[in-house]
Amino acid sequence: MKQSEYTPAAAGLGVRFGGQSRGGVKPVNQDAFAAHNPDDASARLKGAVAVVADGVSSCADSHIASQTAVTSFISDYLSTPDSWSTRHAAARVISSLNSWLYQQNAARQGRDDSMLCTFSAAVIKSTTLHCFHVGDSRIWHLRDGELEQLTRDHVHVEHGRNFLSRAFGADQHLEVDYRQQELQVGDRILLTTDGVHQHLDRHSIASLLNNNPDPVGACAAMLDAALAGGSDDNLTALLIEVDALPLETPDENYRRLTALPIPPVLEIGNRIDDYEVLEVIFSGTRSHMYRVKDLYGDRQYVLKAPSENFAEDSVYLDGFMREEWVGRRLDHPNVMKTYAPPRPKRFMYYLGEHIEGQNLRQWMQDHPRPPLAQVRDLLRQIVAGLRAFQRAEMVHQDLKPENIMLDRDGRIRILDFGTVRIAGIEEMVSPLDKSIPQGSVNYVAPEYLLGQPGSFRSDLYSLAVIAYEMLTGELPYREPSVKRHRIGHYGELKYIPALRYRSDLPLWMEGCLRKALQPNPVHRYDAYSEFLQDLGTPNPRLEAQIRDQPLLTRNPLLTWQLLAALLLLLNLLQLLL
Numbered sequence: 001m002k003q004s005e006y007t008p009a010a011a012g013l014g015v016r017f018g019g020q021s022r023g024g025v026k027p028v029n030q031d032a033f034a035a036h037n038p039d040d041a042s043a044r045l046k047g048a049v050a051v052v053a054d055g056v057s058s059c060a061d062s063h064i065a066s067q068t069a070v071t072s073f074i075s076d077y078l079s080t081p082d083s084w085s086t087r088h089a090a091a092r093v094i095s096s097l098n099s100w101l102y103q104q105n106a107a108r109q110g111r112d113d114s115m116l117c118t119f120s121a122a123v124i125k126s127t128t129l130h131c132f133h134v135g136d137s138r139i140w141h142l143r144d145g146e147l148e149q150l151t152r153d154h155v156h157v158e159h160g161r162n163f164l165s166r167a168f169g170a171d172q173h174l175e176v177d178y179r180q181q182e183l184q185v186g187d188r189i190l191l192t193t194d195g196v197h198q199h200l201d202r203h204s205i206a207s208l209l210n211n212n213p214d215p216v217g218a219c220a221a222m223l224d225a226a227l228a229g230g231s232d233d234n235l236t237a238l239l240i241e242v243d244a245l246p247l248e249t250p251d252e253n254y255r256r257l258t259a260l261p262i263p264p265v266l267e268i269g270n271r272i273d274d275y276e277v278l279e280v281i282f283s284g285t286r287s288h289m290y291r292v293k294d295l296y297g298d299r300q301y302v303l304k305a306p307s308e309n310f311a312e313d314s315v316y317l318d319g320f321m322r323e324e325w326v327g328r329r330l331d332h333p334n335v336m337k338t339y340a341p342p343r344p345k346r347f348m349y350y351l352g353e354h355i356e357g358q359n360l361r362q363w364m365q366d367h368p369r370p371p372l373a374q375v376r377d378l379l380r381q382i383v384a385g386l387r388a389f390q391r392a393e394m395v396h397q398d399l400k401p402e403n404i405m406l407d408r409d410g411r412i413r414i415l416d417f418g419t420v421r422i423a424g425i426e427e428m429v430s431p432l433d434k435s436i437p438q439g440s441v442n443y444v445a446p447e448y449l450l451g452q453p454g455s456f457r458s459d460l461y462s463l464a465v466i467a468y469e470m471l472t473g474e475l476p477y478r479e480p481s482v483k484r485h486r487i488g489h490y491g492e493l494k495y496i497p498a499l500r501y502r503s504d505l506p507l508w509m510e511g512c513l514r515k516a517l518q519p520n521p522v523h524r525y526d527a528y529s530e531f532l533q534d535l536g537t538p539n540p541r542l543e544a545q546i547r548d549q550p551l552l553t554r555n556p557l558l559t560w561q562l563l564a565a566l567l568l569l570l571n572l573l574q575l576l577l
Helices: 064-076 088-107 201-210 215-228 251-259 314-329 360-366 371-390 457-474 507-516 526-534 540-548 556-576
Strands: 014-023 032-037 049-055 119-125 128-134 137-143 146-149 157-158 159-163 177-182 188-192 234-242 273-283 287-294 299-305 350-352 355-361 406-407 412-414
Touching: 014 032, 014 215, 032 064, 032 234, 049 064, 049 146, 049 188, 049 234, 064 088, 064 119, 064 146, 088 119, 088 128, 088 251, 119 137, 119 234, 137 201, 146 157, 146 201, 159 355, 177 406, 201 215, 215 234, 251 314, 273 299, 299 314, 314 350, 314 526, 360 406, 360 457, 371 457, 371 526, 507 526, 507 540
Parallel strands: none
Antiparallel strands: 014 234, 032 049, 049 119, 119 128, 128 177, 137 146, 137 188, 157 159, 188 234, 273 287, 287 299, 299 350, 355 406, 406 412
């Protein structure tokens, strides 16, 4: 494994495959199967994959469908971004393959040589089995001699015959069954086509598996028994033996994270590997950042190194390595880039692009009451960067003015990826304790404080806090006296209307901020685009919601001032009378 590559607990998955497929009594075998366990560390983030497909017998070219489905699924799935979750990646590939087959069949105008097939895929990632299923092939799970069917057949019966209710290539929009199953070492995963399980019951299959420890031998015995039982169809059985799971211990995790030493604190003129320090950008308790020049390529970078203060903190070191990994996978003009080192590294650091400018906190101090149009323009750029995270199934989780740079040309860059939540990596079992909520005080989304996972709505909340602060110079919720790690319920947070600090704000913009800053994420916007739309264009509904609110809700301070004045007036009248 390259020490510069962030591959959390990717290694350690040990599986063996064994399978057989036969035509049986039929002249053409329309079944197909394949399996693959990637060798390189990066690809192991995708897991081991096994697939079976069964061409529909009434369609002469269905063997093309089954072969295409099996081989294309594996290659395309392994080519999806590492950051995607297994379910998202597989769903995208399955949808694309089904659309292709459907278009091919539509062009044939329903002739009997259409390409249709069943599809069952098993993906083992970390310690979890992910099942994707369409049709009447099956996925089974054997543990301690007990066999469980994990899929259900998509068939309906007419006149005593079974007909598929779902198949690859039959409909433009395909509904795919999905299921997860936690695994243990010694588990066996079996995939079969109906030529096998229509002629062997569950107890017979379990007995054959238990009596045959070799995966190839077990599959051969199964096919022999099905043929002896009168199978008149193609027969396929594919078996996965789970020999080892990537259960990394805390000590193993720490050794992996500290394979490279933390460099000493550097000064101008010092050299590290083949880089010379030209400027110390900052040197703090958590990290150090320098502007450096590559002595060989004459290119300038920002070099960021961790602080020795955190040499024993595995969560911090994991986050530091994650920064480089994220920055190399998000290629967007509003997201800071990190670069693969041109030569092997001897220390723990990463190289990023050098951005000349100021962070958003500094800009806000220089622009205490900015024009609304300028604020909208900056927010549009931030949203463009956040969409890049969303497309990659990432959540930034620590969005704040200090983590947003504005270069000399006015272009926004989002940076600091140490707490980014990556769907594809969240699936990996880790010994690290990440129970403390992510994010910075005043900007952290309330769902984190309730122990709930984040989503793009969490980043939207943090963005809305920034928007509120840019417009008013204040925060939408009272700043706590100490940093909160937990809250009991959403009702603990009381929103302060932006109009209290900036009376020239349109009512519809107040409504937009209020909706984006709802403590409960289900009440926020469903998309960044909706937030931007309402921030830039009057929304009569939002305006009406603010206008129709009682004065006590719109402006509590003014309400109490009026009440106090009224009470004073009543007292004066009593004295006069």
